[in-house]
Amino acid sequence: MDNSVTFDPSLDYGATFRFPVTWSYLSGAPNPAPPQAIPKSAPRPVAVPPPAPKPVEPIVATPVAVSMEVATTKPNHGLSNQALKPAGPEQSGSDAKWEMVIPKMARPATAVRPQRSLEKTGQPPPAPPLPVTATAAETPTEISFYAGSESSFVPRRWKMLILGAAVVVVGCVIALVRPAGQSASGEAAPAAAGTWSRRTAYVAGAKDPREILIYSGSEDVKNYRIEFAWVPDTRGVGWLFRGTDSANYYAANLRLIQAGATPSLSAEHFAVVNGVEGTHSRKVITLGRTLSQVQVRMDANGPAFTLYLQGNPADYWTDPRFETGSLGFYAERGERPVLQALRFTFFRKSGLQTVVTSLQ
Amino acid sequence: MTAPHGFRTTGFGTSGLGTAAAASPAVGDPLQAAITLRSQGRFQEALDLLSGLADPPTDAYVLRGDLLVELGRLADAAGSYYSATVSAPGNLYARMHLGSCLRRLGRWEEAVEPFQTVLHADPHRDPIRLELGDCLLRLNRLEPALNCFDQCWSDAAQRQAVFGKGVALQLLRRFDEAEMAYERVLASDGKAEEALANLIAMSLEVFDLDRVLRYSRRLVEINPRSVPALQGLTLVAVERGDMQTATRHFSTLAQYAAESIRPTSDSSDETIEYRLSRKAIDQIRNFMRTRPAAPAERPY
Numbered sequence: 001m002d003n004s005v006t007f008d009p010s011l012d013y014g015a016t017f018r019f020p021v022t023w024s025y026l027s028g029a030p031n032p033a034p035p036q037a038i039p040k041s042a043p044r045p046v047a048v049p050p051p052a053p054k055p056v057e058p059i060v061a062t063p064v065a066v067s068m069e070v071a072t073t074k075p076n077h078g079l080s081n082q083a084l085k086p087a088g089p090e091q092s093g094s095d096a097k098w099e100m101v102i103p104k105m106a107r108p109a110t111a112v113r114p115q116r117s118l119e120k121t122g123q124p125p126p127a128p129p130l131p132v133t134a135t136a137a138e139t140p141t142e143i144s145f146y147a148g149s150e151s152s153f154v155p156r157r158w159k160m161l162i163l164g165a166a167v168v169v170v171g172c173v174i175a176l177v178r179p180a181g182q183s184a185s186g187e188a189a190p191a192a193a194g195t196w197s198r199r200t201a202y203v204a205g206a207k208d209p210r211e212i213l214i215y216s217g218s219e220d221v222k223n224y225r226i227e228f229a230w231v232p233d234t235r236g237v238g239w240l241f242r243g244t245d246s247a248n249y250y251a252a253n254l255r256l257i258q259a260g261a262t263p264s265l266s267a268e269h270f271a272v273v274n275g276v277e278g279t280h281s282r283k284v285i286t287l288g289r290t291l292s293q294v295q296v297r298m299d300a301n302g303p304a305f306t307l308y309l310q311g312n313p314a315d316y317w318t319d320p321r322f323e324t325g326s327l328g329f330y331a332e333r334g335e336r337p338v339l340q341a342l343r344f345t346f347f348r349k350s351g352l353q354t355v356v357t358s359l360q
Numbered sequence: 361m362t363a364p365h366g367f368r369t370t371g372f373g374t375s376g377l378g379t380a381a382a383a384s385p386a387v388g389d390p391l392q393a394a395i396t397l398r399s400q401g402r403f404q405e406a407l408d409l410l411s412g413l414a415d416p417p418t419d420a421y422v423l424r425g426d427l428l429v430e431l432g433r434l435a436d437a438a439g440s441y442y443s444a445t446v447s448a449p450g451n452l453y454a455r456m457h458l459g460s461c462l463r464r465l466g467r468w469e470e471a472v473e474p475f476q477t478v479l480h481a482d483p484h485r486d487p488i489r490l491e492l493g494d495c496l497l498r499l500n501r502l503e504p505a506l507n508c509f510d511q512c513w514s515d516a517a518q519r520q521a522v523f524g525k526g527v528a529l530q531l532l533r534r535f536d537e538a539e540m541a542y543e544r545v546l547a548s549d550g551k552a553e554e555a556l557a558n559l560i561a562m563s564l565e566v567f568d569l570d571r572v573l574r575y576s577r578r579l580v581e582i583n584p585r586s587v588p589a590l591q592g593l594t595l596v597a598v599e600r601g602d603m604q605t606a607t608r609h610f611s612t613l614a615q616y617a618a619e620s621i622r623p624t625s626d627s628s629d630e631t632i633e634y635r636l637s638r639k640a641i642d643q644i645r646n647f648m649r650t651r652p653a654a655p656a657e658r659p660y
Contacts, residue, residue: 011623016623016636017595017636019564019592021561022558023524
């Protein structure tokens with residue numbers, strides 16, 4: 001028994017556990033110090049009974065919930081003490097389609113170019129071997145882009161004007177070269193390839209993240225066709241569709257499971273909903289002969305999906321959970337699929353749009 | 361754009377080059393000499409040299425701002441950057457650093473405008489977007505903050521952007537989505553203590569003791585002296601009547617972090633709090649008297 005139990009005197013009147021929401025992680029450090037951590041040195045001089053070598057008889061625990069006061073005071077809309085007065089809570093009624101603003105990986109030509117006007121002096125730019133301090137670390141000096149003064153800004157305007165004019169001219173040339181009436185007739189017309197954006201998708205419980213490639217411009221299309229030629233291999237090819245973000249999408253894949261005179265493929269499809277990957281529906285398909293390339297096609301028509309191999313229906317399923325969403329490809333462990341003759345056909349209200357592109 | 365309150369927007373004197381200039385590498389060109397001094401880590405001397413410029417160009421204001429940042433004089437640096445933006449509105453570098461200084465000074469509202477201006481000109485600057493998101497969170501503009509983090513596109517910023525989204529979603533009380541975001545952060549950074557601490561706070565807000573326990577255990581595995589983790593473990597034990605475990609964790613808290621659990625009269629509107637009454641403390645104390653806590657008797 002130990003009778004010298006003394007806490008900090010202020011704790012004689014109770015204790016308050018505080019759970020603030022913090023976001024110092026945003027400031028850049030991979031593992032910043034937690035908002036509250038007990039210092040490893042200089043413990044407070046309070047007398048705490050030493051651990052007893054032999055615990056005494058267990059005491060029946062008495063529920064003390066009655067003596068507790070739970071003060072979930074307010075929904076924590078504002079946060080730290082430094083936060084200014086809130087402009088009012090902005091409750092969201094919308095779903096966070098957070099990944100669907102598909103960024104373009106290629107930087108636009110009109111982006112402001114980094115330009116250090118200090119270099120105008122003709123001398124070498126200041127060498128950066130400055131002493132590393134906390135101040136310097138927090139300052140995003142790696143994004144130093146001197147835009148220059150007004151004098152250097154004027155010629156850039158001319159450059160932008162010339163660039164804009166060049167874009168207009170190229171656009172006109174394309175419009176003239178394009179066969180007349182093609183788009184108006186509603187027939188499939190090859191369109192300029194869009195851009196791919198690469199993202200990392202995390203699946204609950206998965207060891208490694210999944211790299212996904214999203215084709216921009218496909219997010220609002222309900223009905224479309226994906227076609228490509230694939231050289232059968234054991235790594236396989238995986239594609240996704242109806243992707244609303246990197247945690248919600250449908251996916252399918254093909255993989256060679258047996259080579260030989262009559263090769264066998266496995267065709268799988270599954271859904272990832274809220275980051276949780278659902279059950280894989282798997283089908284084994286035997287090809288009649290060895291093929292150097294397999295023509296793959298998948299039609300998405302509302303909630304119905306049909307997979308074709310060599311022009312023959314190979315699988316059909318329905319899933320109504322996602323109505324629209326982007327399409328793209330995914331790769332496990334960084335093994336990007338090698339495809340040829342990749343082609344998307346979008347069935348829009350305004351007509352068909354066919355895009356011939358490659359996985360770049 | 362108006363001058364941020366309290367900033368001196370010039371800061372250059374007319375007293376000549378002075379002694380620093382005499383020792384500087386290039387007396388004829390104070391700006392270049394200041395650059396050279398800066399490259400040598402002689403910030404104050406470079407600053408002194410710049411103070412001799414009678415009619416400083418924009419670059420001098422920018423350089424002065426950089427030097428002041430190096431010297432930790434953020435308010436003065438903000439004033440200098442602001443002067444640069446006045447003389448050259450297209451100078452995004454000055455504008456960006458003006459925003460950063462203001463943010464670090466806790467002047468979130470004023471920092472938003474320069475960040476937005478820079479992002480309008482170059483929307484691919486994810487580090488700036490993260491800073492803007494931080495300001496928006498602090499200003500309690502949660503939906504714009506969420507959108508801001510959504511627009512981060514680069515892989516390098518993804519982890520922080522997802523964390524920021526988690527915070528915004530948590531503050532919007534979209535807890536399921538927030539939990540998913542934090543789990544994504546933890547999947548890529550298993551030692552993200554702050555994500556777990558926020559998950560504990562979120563779980564406590566809905567009083568989901570199982571989750572509080574689960575996340576507290578994860579956090580205490582990473583950092584055995586984490587205050588949120590020990591608080592979470594203590595309160596779960598108290599709620600479940602396990603005074604032995606509660607005593608063990610509370611004694612650690614009382615020993616090492618008494619100031620963080622000290623009761624205060626001013627209850628913050630912005631923090632989830634759990635109060636242990638005097639009676640509960642007495643019960644813990646009595647339990648310690650009768651049965652001193654032995655470590656590792658329970659798994660948590």
